Amino acid sequence: MTSLFEEVSDPAPSGVPVRRITMTLNGERRTVDVEPRLLLAHLIRQGFKLTGTHTGCDTTNCGACTVLMDGEPVKSCTVLAVQADGHDIETVEGLAGPSELHPIQEGFKDEHGLQCGFCTPGMMMAAKALLERNPDPTEDEVRWALSGNLCRCTGYQNIVKAVLWAGDKIRAEAGEEA
Amino acid sequence: MYPGRFQYEAPKTIAEAIAILTEAGPDAKLLAGGQSLIPMMKLRFAGPTVLVDINSIEGLDHLDLAADGSTRVGALVRHADLERSSGLGAHNPVMAAAAPLVADPSVRNRGTFVGSLCHADPQGDWAAVMVALGGSLIAQGPDGRRTIPVDDLVTGPFQTVLAHNELGVEAVAPAPKGTPMGGYLKLERRVGDFATASVAVSVDMQGGTVARAGIGLAAVASRTLNATEAADALVGGPLTPDRIQAAADAAAGIAEPKSDHRGSAEYKRHIVHTFVTRLLNRVASSMEKVA
Numbered sequence: 119m120t121s122l123f124e125e126v127s128d129p130a131p132s133g134v135p136v137r138r139i140t141m142t143l144n145g146e147r148r149t150v151d152v153e154p155r156l157l158l159a160h161l162i163r164q165g166f167k168l169t170g171t172h173t174g175c176d177t178t179n180c181g182a183c184t185v186l187m188d189g190e191p192v193k194s195c196t197v198l199a200v201q202a203d204g205h206d207i208e209t210v211e212g213l214a215g216p217s218e219l220h221p222i223q224e225g226f227k228d229e230h231g232l233q234c235g236f237c238t239p240g241m242m243m244a245a246k247a248l249l250e251r252n253p254d255p256t257e258d259e260v261r262w263a264l265s266g267n268l269c270r271c272t273g274y275q276n277i278v279k280a281v282l283w284a285g286d287k288i289r290a291e292a293g294e295e296a
Numbered sequence: 297m298y299p300g301r302f303q304y305e306a307p308k309t310i311a312e313a314i315a316i317l318t319e320a321g322p323d324a325k326l327l328a329g330g331q332s333l334i335p336m337m338k339l340r341f342a343g344p345t346v347l348v349d350i351n352s353i354e355g356l357d358h359l360d361l362a363a364d365g366s367t368r369v370g371a372l373v374r375h376a377d378l379e380r381s382s383g384l385g386a387h388n389p390v391m392a393a394a395a396p397l398v399a400d401p402s403v404r405n406r407g408t409f410v411g412s413l414c415h416a417d418p419q420g421d422w423a424a425v426m427v428a429l430g431g432s433l434i435a436q437g438p439d440g441r442r443t444i445p446v447d448d449l450v451t452g453p454f455q456t457v458l459a460h461n462e463l464g465v466e467a468v469a470p471a472p473k474g475t476p477m478g479g480y481l482k483l484e485r486r487v488g489d490f491a492t493a494s495v496a497v498s499v500d501m502q503g504g505t506v507a508r509a510g511i512g513l514a515a516v517a518s519r520t521l522n523a524t525e526a527a528d529a530l531v532g533g534p535l536t537p538d539r540i541q542a543a544a545d546a547a548a549g550i551a552e553p554k555s556d557h558r559g560s561a562e563y564k565r566h567i568v569h570t571f572v573t574r575l576l577n578r579v580a581s582s583m584e585k586v587a
Binding site for chain 2: 134135137153154155156157160176177178179181184187190191192193195196197198200201244262263264265266267
């Protein structure tokens with residue numbers, strides 16, 4: 119149990135109400151008390167110390183803070199932490215297994231899908247939602263799905279290649295299992 | 297950036313939400329998708345004392361493509377629900393055309409159709425669509441429900457006729473008076489930017505004749521515009537080049553765009569003309585294919 123408001127903003131005067139919320143974060147049930155104005159991005163970063171989720175523009179444009187809420191990408195700087203109550207939240211830390219990278223992470227590594235890396239967690243989470251819905255996307259579909267995520271380094275070319283690479287790998291693995 | 301402090305309420309019923317709004321007074325705000333409100337609160341353009349989150353209210357997430365041809369959109373239907381609806385394209389082609397153009401994919405997962413109408417941004421996509429379709433908002437307050445044509449909803453930028461304790465529960469696009477046709481075009485510098493100019497055209501065709509028409513314009517005035525004269529120029533006849541030209545002239549004529557970093561007023565007016573022409577030409581050529 120953590121009270122978070124004092125960590126992420128000026129101390130709340132006594133009497134400011136907090137709400138107890140329970141969410142699933144990367145598969146684990148977490149319960150915390152939060153001040154209602156706390157943003158989900160700040161709960162994840164400062165509260166749970168999962169700093170893979172980046173806050174970029176803080177104005178709903180860049181998508182660096184993208185996490186999955188019930189499997190769908192959302193901009194966590196534009197969701198209140200209290201709204202995550204009862205929901206399933208997945209961050210970039212939930213991608214890799216104990217010993218190996220997620221195919222999307224492998225794709226970004228193999229295809230040089232990152233340079234500075236700031237946009238990468240958001241890109242990967244948006245890509246994960248796409249590949250779960252559509253494991254065999256066209257290049258256009260990848261570009262469309264990532265259109266809410268900005269990258270100022272790569273020109274997107276290698277990001278798109280990385281996601282297509284991951285799709286190929288995920289389909290190949292599914293084929294082996296079948 | 298943090299929003300200012302507020303009291304957070306998450307009612308389970310519409311009646312409970314209205315009671316909280318009534319008690320809290322005009323400084324309370326409703327929260328649905330929050331994709332406009334939360335950014336405004338972070339920038340301190342909005343500072344509600346009480347935030348009433350309606351996401352826990354059941355029965356507001358219906359997207360009803362009714363047998364009579366009407367389309368009913370509950371207050372918690374997200375833009376993405378419309379974008380992914382398999383039946384919407386044939387049922388309501390104007391809505392289907394606009395859905396993938398609203399904001400960006402992540403914002404579409406949270407933001408709501410009804411919230412967009414109630415937010416009354418002059419650049420909002422859905423208000424232009426609903427004006428073209430002749431649609432209405434159903435609002436519920438302490439005295440029950442009332443139906444407000446979307447054309448009468450907006451009084452100015454971010455201002456509506458809704459009372460502080462009224463909740464937009466559903467938006468309704470009426471049944472078409474023929475085969476529903478038309479579309480939505482939006483010029484934006486990049487995905488997620490506000491529109492430079494956008495146009496919604498709805499035409500209900502009976503044979504080769506336009507039985508009903510509506511044209512809505514966004515981002516070219518301080519409120520959504522209803523180009524009634526342009527629509528009237530189309531009704532009662534076929535979509536000939538002359539009639540299309542007359543409609544485009546009339547629509548561009550009522551636009552009141554401002555020159556800014558997205559383009560000059562003259563340019564934006566030109567875009568309106570081009571979009572009206574393009575959308576109507578598309579309908580005309582698909583009619584030819586059918587004939």
